[in-house]
Structure formats: C-alpha cells, structure tokens
Amino acid sequence: MKFMNNVYQVITVAKKEYIDALKNRVFIIFVSFLLILTFVSIIVSSFDFQAKVISYQTALAELQASHQIIQNLTAPEFYPLQLLRGTIEYIEIIGAILAIVLGYLSIAKEKGNNTLQLLFTRPISKIKLFFGKFLGNVLLLTSVSGFMFFGIYLIISLIGKTVITNIEIEKIFLSFIFSIIYLSTFFSISALLALIFKSLSNSLILSFVIWIVFVLVIPQIGDTLDPDNQVPGGLFNKIGITQKSDQLTILKDFSSYEKARDSLEQSSFTKHYERLIFALLGIKDMYNGKTINFIINDKNSDILWLVSAMILSSTLTSIIFTKKKLINK
Amino acid sequence: MNKIFYIAKEEIKILFREKIFFTLLGVFVVMSLISSFLGFMATNTTTSIYNSSVKFLIQKGINNIPPNPMLSFGALTDFRNIIIYMFLIGALLAVVIGHRSFIRERKSGVLPILFSRPISSNTLFFGKALGIGITIFSIILSAFLIGILSSLLLPYRHLLFDDILRLIIFYIFSFFYLLFFGFVGLLFAIKTKSESLALFIPICIWVGISFVLPEIISGQNPTALLNPIAMGQVQVQNSVFFSLMQTYLQPFSIGGQYTSFALQLINNTSQTSLINVILNNLSNITTLFISIIGTSTLCIYSINKNNIGKDEIYE
Amino acid sequence: MNKTQNIISISNLTHIYKNKKALDDLNLEISKNEIFGFLGHNGAGKTxxxxxxxxxxxxxxxNAKICGFDVVKDSMEVKKLIGYLPExxxxxxxxxxxxxLEYFAKISGIKNPKEKIFDILKFIDFEGIENKKIGEFSKGMHQRIGIAQAIIHEPQVLFLDEPTSGLDPMGIKKLREIIIKLNKEKQMTIFMNTHLLSEVAKVCTTIGVLNSGKLIYKNSLKETLKRFNNENSLEEIYFNIEQ
Structure with missing residues (x-):
C-alpha cells in the first residue's frame, strides 16, 4: 500500500512535468525544429544518393560507349539505414539542445516562480519529487525520439521501396533506446547546473558551453588530428600506398599519437553515442550487414561509457536536488 | 554622440564584471592556444608518417615518390583550426554577449528609466552596438595575438608579410562575422518575452546557418563544415535538387561563406594572390555586411516598437 | 497555558546566516484558532x-514544534499539517x-481531488476560472489560487508570507474575507507575516513584533489596543514598541 502511494506520487509529478512541457511554447518550437530537420535530412540524403546513382550511370554509359573496361567502377549500393547519418547528427546537436531546454526549464521554472517552496512544504520527499521530474522528462524525450524514429522508419520504407527487414527494425529500435540514454544525460547535466548556480541564465550559458565542447569541439579535434585527414583525398592515396595492410604497417610506429587522438575523442560521450549508432545503422561501412550481437559486442565499451555518463549525471543531479539547500532565506 | 559612448562604456564596464563572460573568454582563449598546438602536432606527425612511407616505398624498390604534400600548404596551415573555433565558440560567445547586453536592462527594470530620459532608440542601439563591437574586437585581438605568439613559439614556419596580411584580413572578417551573431543575440533579447527563449532562438538560427543550410545546399553531412580540410573540397552535386538549392539558398548560407572565404585566406597555396581572393569573395563579404545592417535595422525597429518595460520578464 | 492547546511552539530558536543572526533565541507560542500577525520591518527575520x-x-x-511534531525530526508529519503561501x-x-490545484492536491496525498477543488473554489468565491491558464491571471487571482492550493489538504495551520503585497484594495479586501472565513468556518490557525499594520488591525487576534531576530512584543490585539489606549493608531503603537 505504501509502495503504491509512493508510485502514485511519483507518477503525479511525472505527469505534470509531461503536460507542462507539452504546453510550453519553447519546447514545442524545439521539437518541431528537430522533427523538420530530421526529415529534411533524410530527404536530402536520398537526393544525394540519387545524384550518385545518376553520375554512376552516366559514367557507365560513357565507358561502355568507348568500349573501356568497367571493372574499376563500383555501383553505389543502397543501404536505407545509411541515409540516417545526417539525422543522427541532428539528434546529437539539436536533440541535445532540446534536452538542455527541458532540464533547464524543469528547474528554472520552479525556482523562478517560487513553487519550489510550495513543493518542499508538501508531504512528499525530495527524492520522490526528483524521480517524478526525471521520469516525466525522460518520457518526454522518449516520446520525441519515438516519434522521430517511427517517422524515419516510415520515410525509409517509402523512399527505399524495399521491405525493411526485421533485423533493420531491431537496429532502429536499439538506436532509439540509446538515443534516449544520450539525451537523458544532457537533461541531467542542464538540470544539475540550474540547481547549482544561483543565476539561472549563467547556468544555461554554461550548459551550452558544455554542449559545444562535447558535441562539436572535441569530436572535431579528433577528426582534424587524423593524419589521413590532413591532406585532401588522404595522405596515403596521394603518395600511392593504397593497400590497407601497408598503411597499417607504417602507422604502427605512430600508435601513441593515435592513442592520444583516440582518448581525446573518447572523452566526449557524444562520440561514443555516434560510434555506437553509426555501427548499428551500418553508416560505418565495416559494420554494415553485421549482426546485432556482433555490433553490441564490438561496441560494448561505447555502451558502457554512454550508460555510465547517464547514471553519473542523473545521480549527481538527484544528490544535489535532495541535499542542497535550494532555498536561501 | 556622447550618449552613445556613455552607454557603450557602461556596457563594457558591466560585462567585464561578469564571471560568465570570463568563463567563455577563457574557453575561447584556451581553444585558440590548443588549436595552434594541435595544428602543429598534426602537421608534424603527418610529415613523420610521410617520411616513414618514403622509407617503406624505397624498400619496396619504388623510387618515383611524390613530394610531401604538407609542404605545399603554406605557412598558415596550422591556423586552419582557428576558423572552426571562431565558427563554433566565437559565434556562441558573440550571441551571449549580445543577449546579455539587453536582457540585463530588461531584468533590472531600468529600461523605463532609460526611456524616460532624452535618449532615442537609435542612440540606445548604437551605444549597445558599440559596446558589443568593442568587446568582440578585444576577443578577436586576443585570438590574433595568441595566434602570432604561438607561431613564434613553434618556429617551424616563417610568416611572411603576405601571410600576416592574410591573417589580419581573416581576423577582421571574423570580427564582422561574430558581430553579426552579437546582433542576432541582441535582437532576440529585445524581442522575446522569455529570457530562455531569447537565448534559444539565436542558437537555433546559428545551428541553421552553420549546419542545416550547408547540408541542404551540398548534400554533405551537417558537420562537414567542421573539418577544414574536407571543407575545401565540397563538390557541387550533379542534381536538379541541389542546383536549385544552391541557387536560392546560397546567399543565406553565411556560415558556409565565412568558412569558404576564411579557408581561401588561410590556404595560401592556391597561387591566388590576396587581392584575387578578396575579389573572388566580394559577394560573400557583401552578404555579411547586408546581414549586419539588416539585423541592426531590425534591432532599432524592435526597440521602437516593443514598448519595452511594460512586460515582466520571466524564466 | 495548556501545552496541547499550543499549535505552534518555538523555543530558543536561533538561525545564523552568513555570520549574521537572522533569529536570536526566539521563543513564541501560538494557540489554536488564533490569527497571528507577525510584524517587523524588512530583514527582521519574519521569513x-x-x-x-x-x-x-x-x-x-x-527547536520548533507544530501540533507537537518537531519541524526538523518529524518534518513529514509537519508537512501534512501545514499549508503555505510564499511571497x-x-x-x-x-x-x-x-x-x-490538482497537482498540489495529488502530491499532498489526495487521490481524487476533483470534488475538493470545486468545493474550495466555491469556498473562496472563485468559481468559473478552473479552465483558465494561470499565465493569464492577475496578481490578485494568483494569490487566491495560492490560498486554494494551501488549504486543499485541510491543514491545521496556514502560513502566509506577506499575502497582501502587491494587491489592489479590492484584492486585499477579498483576501481578508477569505482569511477570516477560514479561521471561523474551518477552524484554521493562521500565521501571517506582514508589515501592513492596517491589515493586522482588521484581521488578527494576536500580534507579535520581531526586531533583529528577537521577539520584542506579543499580546492579543485587544490587550494591545487597551494598553496603548492613548495612542491614536496602531502605527504609533508599533513605533512605540519598536523603540
């Protein structure tokens, strides 16, 4: 009975968070922005693919006309899930902003309106309040991602004109789950900063600094440090070392540099999310067509990072929410 | 005129007392330093890899080896990363500066007092704009000095007069690019009722300019612009859709134009003289100035129209 | 005075904030059914x-006790007994x-608050607004919703922090009527922070004056008026006490 009462109170808080956000203009603007972009991105990718097919066909026709060997020309293959690259990048960038907005609002509103004082004088423990808030917002993020991934599924099956296999559906579903974990982390970080900082606007700005560093700057640094990225078209291609095994032999002496570059990338949990999802959806070629088990096994460190980041940030937030003196008088 | 200076002076004085400003400035300065260092690291390692490859090829009996491509890049190669930091952190910093400059007035409730004095909305705007401008200028100046200093500390390449001139033009152009975002921040701080929305909208606009437009125009991935090397190679797609997008959206793609011009300035191997680089990019420069003038006009219009001070600000 | 009759009892309460004594050895007892007006200038320690x-x-x-429950040790029990309207x-x-209102009722443990919400809106004479967004409300309307949420779980004691601040004369009058009605019909004890003396004179049964964290005066309104009968108004009495 007591347990049921606790659940009831947590659900009440969660429900309020959910409804409140749905009625919030800021939130709705962001969700629409994100949804439009994901769909635009898929459509752009499919146009991009179409353009590649056309240029392949033109090249093929030209070669055939002049009776040349056509072995060197590879036909672009259609993997519908690979169209999702841009979409995933938008979840990384704008989805994270959305989660920041939610985290900020869920604390800032209560602080700014003085309702925190009301909540804390009610017979409900702080930890239940926290759980309710967390649950409500995670459900919101779940609904948004669910909506998005379902849309993705629909669009891809329409564009691809092929039946999406069960394995592909499972892969999309797993990507959906990991997206929720990724977004919840940003929710917690932004709520945490809003709790810690006296000035709410400073906390918001700081959330954006963290966002820009983790989502954009660190992955970019890792990318530009890649030696093969230093020369347009790739260093090895330029000097005629095309065999992968030869490249690896040469790079052996530079493993410590590579390790440093990798650990820099590893410090951003966005990169872990990206590596995992790119593997799942086969956007990274070496994972294309592999089984889910294989991918999960191969990417278990990324999963571990992603899940730990979420647990750590939400635990910290719950501790601050329950322990910190939030009302200074 | 004096009033404009008073407003600007006040503006800067307050900003330099805010911790959050120094936090952002710190992030930016550290990033500038890191970018020089990382550029140096990457170039060095690539050259070493090239040398190893040469040894490897000679062992295999191949003697016809192309020269080190890194050497052909010119002295400013290692500044490539700073373009990205201007593009990312610089723009965010500028949005925050513009945003704070007006939100502060609204929150403290001094706007009605200001407007009860003989100050026109033009004066108020130009005072604010001057304050924002000077602040951004000091940030750009510090980035420039750090860049020059670090290239003196890592003396593997000598900067010639032409290089320095290119750098100066790059930083001046960057100044105006950031100023544009400063004004976007200011505009929504004037217009938007809720404080958080006033920050979120400019950031969305920034995301749109930096990632969405380049993607729609070229079919590239949204973050393609973040790789300065790949950035130079964006190919125009052979498709009706993309050429349509190119025609109609290119003028609005201020982010893409900024990186493209900046890269041409920094990448002085292209044998194009500085004058030609500038001439080739006249349309990009013009677009940026039109955008700045446009946002300024909107700012003045909004100050006039909004009956500021009537509504309470919240969130 | 019989101890069980004291709804609120405060003994030797001290609070130090940023090296300053916000409350300095405060002792105060408030018995059931009182409307207690807590007076003092800004920063005296009322909030x-x-x-x-x-x-x-x-x-x-x-320590401080509400109906015998310690506010620190039995805070959950205390929360069930109180209603609060912050400034x-x-x-x-x-x-x-x-x-x-539904939200605050539910987190206070009321399962099906619908009927209760309508009862209370009727009680405070505020029907017909239930489907309006709070964002469209005036300050006075906010304050009335504030009262409604504070009494929805039928608390024993109602705490009001400067309830009339920012209200227009009509709003103040309305609020005053509600406070008296709550006290008379629902037997609620009311603890009210204020610096408006005119309010105190019209509503309160007892007054207390706080100065620099110390209680310098406490008596019933009747006694106070009697004792200072040569003063013209409560204002003058107040300044007399403060000195």
Whole structure:
C-alpha cells in the first residue's frame, strides 16, 4: 500500500512535468525544429544518393560507349539505414539542445516562480519529487525520439521501396533506446547546473558551453588530428600506398599519437553515442550487414561509457536536488 | 554622440564584471592556444608518417615518390583550426554577449528609466552596438595575438608579410562575422518575452546557418563544415535538387561563406594572390555586411516598437 | 497555558546566516484558532521564522514544534499539517487553474481531488476560472489560487508570507474575507507575516513584533489596543514598541 502511494506520487509529478512541457511554447518550437530537420535530412540524403546513382550511370554509359573496361567502377549500393547519418547528427546537436531546454526549464521554472517552496512544504520527499521530474522528462524525450524514429522508419520504407527487414527494425529500435540514454544525460547535466548556480541564465550559458565542447569541439579535434585527414583525398592515396595492410604497417610506429587522438575523442560521450549508432545503422561501412550481437559486442565499451555518463549525471543531479539547500532565506 | 559612448562604456564596464563572460573568454582563449598546438602536432606527425612511407616505398624498390604534400600548404596551415573555433565558440560567445547586453536592462527594470530620459532608440542601439563591437574586437585581438605568439613559439614556419596580411584580413572578417551573431543575440533579447527563449532562438538560427543550410545546399553531412580540410573540397552535386538549392539558398548560407572565404585566406597555396581572393569573395563579404545592417535595422525597429518595460520578464 | 492547546511552539530558536543572526533565541507560542500577525520591518527575520516552521530551513539551534511534531525530526508529519503561501508565488503558467490545484492536491496525498477543488473554489468565491491558464491571471487571482492550493489538504495551520503585497484594495479586501472565513468556518490557525499594520488591525487576534531576530512584543490585539489606549493608531503603537 505504501509502495503504491509512493508510485502514485511519483507518477503525479511525472505527469505534470509531461503536460507542462507539452504546453510550453519553447519546447514545442524545439521539437518541431528537430522533427523538420530530421526529415529534411533524410530527404536530402536520398537526393544525394540519387545524384550518385545518376553520375554512376552516366559514367557507365560513357565507358561502355568507348568500349573501356568497367571493372574499376563500383555501383553505389543502397543501404536505407545509411541515409540516417545526417539525422543522427541532428539528434546529437539539436536533440541535445532540446534536452538542455527541458532540464533547464524543469528547474528554472520552479525556482523562478517560487513553487519550489510550495513543493518542499508538501508531504512528499525530495527524492520522490526528483524521480517524478526525471521520469516525466525522460518520457518526454522518449516520446520525441519515438516519434522521430517511427517517422524515419516510415520515410525509409517509402523512399527505399524495399521491405525493411526485421533485423533493420531491431537496429532502429536499439538506436532509439540509446538515443534516449544520450539525451537523458544532457537533461541531467542542464538540470544539475540550474540547481547549482544561483543565476539561472549563467547556468544555461554554461550548459551550452558544455554542449559545444562535447558535441562539436572535441569530436572535431579528433577528426582534424587524423593524419589521413590532413591532406585532401588522404595522405596515403596521394603518395600511392593504397593497400590497407601497408598503411597499417607504417602507422604502427605512430600508435601513441593515435592513442592520444583516440582518448581525446573518447572523452566526449557524444562520440561514443555516434560510434555506437553509426555501427548499428551500418553508416560505418565495416559494420554494415553485421549482426546485432556482433555490433553490441564490438561496441560494448561505447555502451558502457554512454550508460555510465547517464547514471553519473542523473545521480549527481538527484544528490544535489535532495541535499542542497535550494532555498536561501 | 556622447550618449552613445556613455552607454557603450557602461556596457563594457558591466560585462567585464561578469564571471560568465570570463568563463567563455577563457574557453575561447584556451581553444585558440590548443588549436595552434594541435595544428602543429598534426602537421608534424603527418610529415613523420610521410617520411616513414618514403622509407617503406624505397624498400619496396619504388623510387618515383611524390613530394610531401604538407609542404605545399603554406605557412598558415596550422591556423586552419582557428576558423572552426571562431565558427563554433566565437559565434556562441558573440550571441551571449549580445543577449546579455539587453536582457540585463530588461531584468533590472531600468529600461523605463532609460526611456524616460532624452535618449532615442537609435542612440540606445548604437551605444549597445558599440559596446558589443568593442568587446568582440578585444576577443578577436586576443585570438590574433595568441595566434602570432604561438607561431613564434613553434618556429617551424616563417610568416611572411603576405601571410600576416592574410591573417589580419581573416581576423577582421571574423570580427564582422561574430558581430553579426552579437546582433542576432541582441535582437532576440529585445524581442522575446522569455529570457530562455531569447537565448534559444539565436542558437537555433546559428545551428541553421552553420549546419542545416550547408547540408541542404551540398548534400554533405551537417558537420562537414567542421573539418577544414574536407571543407575545401565540397563538390557541387550533379542534381536538379541541389542546383536549385544552391541557387536560392546560397546567399543565406553565411556560415558556409565565412568558412569558404576564411579557408581561401588561410590556404595560401592556391597561387591566388590576396587581392584575387578578396575579389573572388566580394559577394560573400557583401552578404555579411547586408546581414549586419539588416539585423541592426531590425534591432532599432524592435526597440521602437516593443514598448519595452511594460512586460515582466520571466524564466 | 495548556501545552496541547499550543499549535505552534518555538523555543530558543536561533538561525545564523552568513555570520549574521537572522533569529536570536526566539521563543513564541501560538494557540489554536488564533490569527497571528507577525510584524517587523524588512530583514527582521519574519521569513526566516516562517521558513523554519514550514520545514524549508533547518535552524542553527533551538527547536520548533507544530501540533507537537518537531519541524526538523518529524518534518513529514509537519508537512501534512501545514499549508503555505510564499511571497510572490507564480505557479505553472502553462497549466490551467484546475491542473495546478490538482497537482498540489495529488502530491499532498489526495487521490481524487476533483470534488475538493470545486468545493474550495466555491469556498473562496472563485468559481468559473478552473479552465483558465494561470499565465493569464492577475496578481490578485494568483494569490487566491495560492490560498486554494494551501488549504486543499485541510491543514491545521496556514502560513502566509506577506499575502497582501502587491494587491489592489479590492484584492486585499477579498483576501481578508477569505482569511477570516477560514479561521471561523474551518477552524484554521493562521500565521501571517506582514508589515501592513492596517491589515493586522482588521484581521488578527494576536500580534507579535520581531526586531533583529528577537521577539520584542506579543499580546492579543485587544490587550494591545487597551494598553496603548492613548495612542491614536496602531502605527504609533508599533513605533512605540519598536523603540
């Protein structure tokens, strides 16, 4: 009975968070922005693919006309899930902003309106309040991602004109789950900063600094440090070392540099999310067509990072929410 | 005129007392330093890899080896990363500066007092704009000095007069690019009722300019612009859709134009003289100035129209 | 006085904030059914006292009890017995009045609050607004919703922090009527922070004056008026006490 009462109170808080956000203009603007972009991105990718097919066909026709060997020309293959690259990048960038907005609002509103004082004088423990808030917002993020991934599924099956296999559906579903974990982390970080900082606007700005560093700057640094990225078209291609095994032999002496570059990338949990999802959806070629088990096994460190980041940030937030003196008088 | 200076002076004085400003400035300065260092690291390692490859090829009996491509890049190669930091952190910093400059007035409730004095909305705007401008200028100046200093500390390449001139033009152009975002921040701080929305909208606009437009125009991935090397190679797609997008959206793609011009300035191997680089990019420069003038006009219009001070600000 | 009759009892309460004594060895007893007006200038420690009594703040030393429950040790029990309306509360402006009240009722443990919400809206003479968004409300309307949420779980004691601040004369009159009605019909004890003396004279049964964290005066309104009968108004009495 007591347990049921606790659940009831947590659900009440969660429900309020959910409804409140749905009625919030800021939130709705962001969700629409994100949804439009994901769909635009898929459509752009499919146009991009179409353009590649056309240029392949033109090249093929030209070669055939002049009776040349056509072995060197590879036909672009259609993997519908690979169209999702841009979409995933938008979840990384704008989805994270959305989660920041939610985290900020869920604390800032209560602080700014003085309702925190009301909540804390009610017979409900702080930890239940926290759980309710967390649950409500995670459900919101779940609904948004669910909506998005379902849309993705629909669009891809329409564009691809092929039946999406069960394995592909499972892969999309797993990507959906990991997206929720990724977004919840940003929710917690932004709520945490809003709790810690006296000035709410400073906390918001700081959330954006963290966002820009983790989502954009660190992955970019890792990318530009890649030696093969230093020369347009790739260093090895330029000097005629095309065999992968030869490249690896040469790079052996530079493993410590590579390790440093990798650990820099590893410090951003966005990169872990990206590596995992790119593997799942086969956007990274070496994972294309592999089984889910294989991918999960191969990417278990990324999963571990992603899940730990979420647990750590939400635990910290719950501790601050329950322990910190939030009302200074 | 004096009033404009008073407003600007006040503006800067307050900003330099805010911790959050120094936090952002710190992030930016550290990033500038890191970018020089990382550029140096990457170039060095690539050259070493090239040398190893040469040894490897000679062992295999191949003697016809192309020269080190890194050497052909010119002295400013290692500044490539700073373009990205201007593009990312610089723009965010500028949005925050513009945003704070007006939100502060609204929150403290001094706007009605200001407007009860003989100050026109033009004066108020130009005072604010001057304050924002000077602040951004000091940030750009510090980035420039750090860049020059670090290239003196890592003396593997000598900067010639032409290089320095290119750098100066790059930083001046960057100044105006950031100023544009400063004004976007200011505009929504004037217009938007809720404080958080006033920050979120400019950031969305920034995301749109930096990632969405380049993607729609070229079919590239949204973050393609973040790789300065790949950035130079964006190919125009052979498709009706993309050429349509190119025609109609290119003028609005201020982010893409900024990186493209900046890269041409920094990448002085292209044998194009500085004058030609500038001439080739006249349309990009013009677009940026039109955008700045446009946002300024909107700012003045909004100050006039909004009956500021009537509504309470919240969130 | 019989101890069980004391709804609120504060003994040797001290609170130190940023090296300053916000409350200095405060002792105060308030018995059932009183409307207690807590007077004092800004910064005297009134809100600190209310924050401790409503379990929001832990005192540095001393203790306070509500109906025999310690505000620190039995805070959950205390929370069931009190209703609180802070100064300048705004509620969730995207939700309707009904949704706001439903939320506060439910987290206070009321399972099906619908009937109760309508009863209370009727009680405070505020029907017909339940489907309006709080964001459209005036300050006076906010304050009335504030009262409604504070009494929805039928508390024993109601704490009001500067309830009339920012209200227009009509709003003040309305609020005054509600406070008296709550006290008369629902037998609620009311603890009210204020610096408006005119309010105290019209509503309160007892007054207390706080100065620099110390209680310098406490008596019934009747006695106070009697004792200072040569003064013309409560204002003058107040300044007399403060000196």
């Amino acid at each position: 600190t006292t209310i924050s401790i009594l409503t379990t929001l703040l832990k005192p540095t030393s001393g 300048n509360v705004k509620f969730y402006d995207n939700l309707t009045a009904y949704e706001n």
